[in-house]
Amino acid sequence: MEKDAKFCPYCGKPLGKIFIEGKWRGFCESCNRVIYDNPVPVVAGVIIKKNEVLLVKRGIQPKKGYWALPAGFIDIYESAEEALIREIEEETSLKIKEYRFLSTINQKGMRYNSVLIIGFFIEKYEGEIIPGDDAVDAKFFNMEKLPDLAFSSHYQLIDFAKKLK
Ligand SMILES: [Zn+2]
Structure with missing residues (x-):
């Protein structure tokens, strides 16, 4: 280890x-x-439009160049919800208006033994998609034809979100 x-x-x-x-x-x-x-907490947001899900292209390691859900580490003294809203705005410039808790997944990380991914389903948002911060691109993908995602947990979160719809 x-x-x-x-x-x-x-x-x-x-x-x-x-x-x-x-x-x-x-x-x-x-x-x-x-x-x-202890696990290191990360938030991830699932934004679905019809049969498409919003993904961002990672501009940094690990998994630079791979597509992923908008996601990021929770900062010191930040709640998971605050981190979700901040990360999605940084990476996509969308403003989150309504969301609900989806699920958590705890798995081995690349830099940490244990990463707790806290997934949210975004029900309402405003704005135009403009990639920023750690994301070099952001766009909707057909959920039946997803590209290779950076993290296996993100496939699971997309599946959980599909079941909500
Ligand atoms: Zn000591």
Whole structure:
């Protein structure tokens, strides 16, 4: 598990291991503290128009050049809803007016052991699509003919959203 922390994030000393609550976890003897490897939360929005879903083309790594749902990490002290509205506006310039919780998916990430993807279904939005920030393009794709998506969780979220319609 190359992504496991080797040093204590609080005091910087090398971490040991402890078997607690059914799993091996990092342990700092100096702080007498278990270092939990909690999931890193990400929000993603599913915007559907008739039989099409809005995707953005990633301008940054990981998976640069792949299409994906508009998505991003939650910033410090931000709620998931605030992150959703901010990320979609940054990447597509659309303003989200109504949304509902869709589902969460927890999976292995490329940079983190565990990423919690919090999916929302966007029911109402305003504005014209203009790609920005980490997105180099943004457009609607037929849901039956999706391009290769950057993340498998995004196929799952699109499937969940289709069932709502
Ligand atoms: Zn420590």
